[in-house]
Amino acid sequence: MLTVVAVTAACFFFLAGTVGLLRFPDTLTRLHALTKADNLGLGLVVLGLLPYAQGLLGSLKMIAVWLLVLMSSAIISQLIASVVRREGPQA
Amino acid sequence: MTTALMFDVGLAMLIVAVASWTTAAREAFAAVIGFVVYGLLLALVWVRLDAVDVALTEAAIGGGLTGTLLLGAAARLRASEVPASERPGAMLRFAAALLSAAVTAALTTAVLLLPDDTPTLAQPAADKAAATGLGNPVTNVLMAFRAMDTLLEKVVLLLALVGVWSLAVDHVWGGRPGPRYPVEPHGALAFLARLLPPVGIVVGIYILWVGADHPGGAFQGGTILAAMWVLVMMAGLSDAPPVGNRLLRLALLAGPAVFLIVGLGGLGLGEAFLAYPVAYAKPLILAIEFAMTLTIGATLGLLLAGPPKRRVGR
Numbered sequence: 001m002l003t004v005v006a007v008t009a010a011c012f013f014f015l016a017g018t019v020g021l022l023r024f025p026d027t028l029t030r031l032h033a034l035t036k037a038d039n040l041g042l043g044l045v046v047l048g049l050l051p052y053a054q055g056l057l058g059s060l061k062m063i064a065v066w067l068l069v070l071m072s073s074a075i076i077s078q079l080i081a082s083v084v085r086r087e088g089p090q091a
Numbered sequence: 092m093t094t095a096l097m098f099d100v101g102l103a104m105l106i107v108a109v110a111s112w113t114t115a116a117r118e119a120f121a122a123v124i125g126f127v128v129y130g131l132l133l134a135l136v137w138v139r140l141d142a143v144d145v146a147l148t149e150a151a152i153g154g155g156l157t158g159t160l161l162l163g164a165a166a167r168l169r170a171s172e173v174p175a176s177e178r179p180g181a182m183l184r185f186a187a188a189l190l191s192a193a194v195t196a197a198l199t200t201a202v203l204l205l206p207d208d209t210p211t212l213a214q215p216a217a218d219k220a221a222a223t224g225l226g227n228p229v230t231n232v233l234m235a236f237r238a239m240d241t242l243l244e245k246v247v248l249l250l251a252l253v254g255v256w257s258l259a260v261d262h263v264w265g266g267r268p269g270p271r272y273p274v275e276p277h278g279a280l281a282f283l284a285r286l287l288p289p290v291g292i293v294v295g296i297y298i299l300w301v302g303a304d305h306p307g308g309a310f311q312g313g314t315i316l317a318a319m320w321v322l323v324m325m326a327g328l329s330d331a332p333p334v335g336n337r338l339l340r341l342a343l344l345a346g347p348a349v350f351l352i353v354g355l356g357g358l359g360l361g362e363a364f365l366a367y368p369v370a371y372a373k374p375l376i377l378a379i380e381f382a383m384t385l386t387i388g389a390t391l392g393l394l395l396a397g398p399p400k401r402r403v404g405r
Contacts, residue, residue: 071286078279 006048013041027084031077039070099139106132119165123158130154143306144229147298151314159321159395224373226304233308234376238365242354245347245383248390252343256334258398265335266403268396274327284326291319299384303373309346309380313387320392331396333403339389346386350379 020033046066053059109132113125130153137146179187216236217228223235233241259266275281295315302308323329332339353375357366367375 068290072283075279075283082279 003048003051006044010041010044010048013037013044017041028081031081035073035077039073042066042069102132102135102139106136119168120162123161123165126161127154127158130158144227144308144311147306147311151311155318156314156391156395163395163397222369222372223367223376225376227302227306227308229306230302230308230376234379235367235372238350238354242347242350242365245350245386248387249343249347252390252393255394255398259400263399263402265333266399267333267401268331268393268399269324270400271330272325272327278326280326281328284322284328288319288323291315291322295319295384295388299380302380303377309383310387313384314391316384316388317391317395320388321395324392324396331393334393334399335403339393342385342389343393344386346379346383349382353379 014037017034017037020037021030024030024033043066046062049062050059053062106129109125109129113122113129116122116125131150133153134146134150137143137149213228216232219236220226220228220231223231225231225234295312297312298307298315299309299312300307302312324331353367354365357368358364360368362368
């Protein structure tokens with residue numbers, strides 16, 4: 001039950017993030033849509049799959065994957081945004 | 092149609108679409124991005140085929156390392172890229188299309204002509220697993236049954252690095268590779284380069300260690316270590332070492348050297364080149380894998396750093 005609800009909600013957030021990526025007007029708003037929505041979506045996927053993880057170690061690994069993705073996507077989007085700010089938006 | 096089949100069909104169609112887009116992309120940069128996506132999707136295919144070892148390697152090498160190398164090449168070539176107006180003549184394009192169609196037809200025929208009962212050595216390899224004391228059949232094949240191939244593969248990596256280094260101009264020979272990256276002490280990249288390597292180094296060594304019994308191994312672990320090293324170099328926290336550095340050269344030689352010594356030991360102690368004495372098979376293989384991880388990490392990191400560009404002391 002938790003799995004169905006969480007993964008369905010995750011799909012909604014991934015969909016929203018992708019729509020944002022395609023529809024938003026410039027790089028900064030597109031970054032915003034992609035990172036926020038997808039990080040939440042991945043978190044919900046992890047949450048939904050936790051009951052199926054192999055033991056405590058398996059669950060910890062899945063949560064660690066989520067945290068690593070959170071960290072790297074936050075920092076990568078910072079880097080892209082700082083390049084955009086320095087060089088100006090390109091289309 | 093089951094869910095798994097739908098997923099597989101969707102994945103296959105997505106891969107064909109990404110591959111066509113990559114070949115059709117006008118800009119080299121866009122094509123490289125397409126290639127990286129293609130590599131990651133291909134890794135998913137290997138997971139679906141239950142070949143997790145291959146999936147890890149495909150994601151690390153096909154997506155990550157090759158993608159980064161190609162990005163560097165695309166950035167260098169951007170200035171000299173042919174504008175879209177200067178397209179090759181109709182004759183040349185027709186010949187290229189003909190050649191591609193012929194290759195596709197040949198590959199299709201070959202795949203369709205495969206015998207239904209595919210010849211396989213999987214069963215004999217799984218049966219002999221006890222000979223080395225390792226639980227991962229892929230590691231068994233790589234390190235014991237086909238050890239010669241793996242040894243030569245490592246030598247090829249070294250040759251590739253020598254190829255990159257030979258692009259250096261004479262007066263910087265032995266110097267540091269690549270540009271000196273400016274350090275931004277409070278920047279996001281420097282933050283990542285401080286936070287991630289402790290985690291990455293643990294994960295890299297973990298993947299090497301579990302490679303004995305589960306998917307993983309020296310190549311995948313070494314690639315992660317190389318990625319951490321490159322991250323620290325790009326953030327400017329640590330400069331690339333001069334390629335003339337003796338310790339660095341030792342790290343580059345460690346893997347093939349340990350492999351060769353163990354191999355010659357097998358020859359000297361009776362049986363054959365690269366034959367491990369059964370009692371010591373596992374520790375010997377682990378020793379080789381540790382040395383190889385060091386070498387792979389150093390080699391891949393230096394491949395990405397590029398040819399020497401700066402004389403030592405500058």
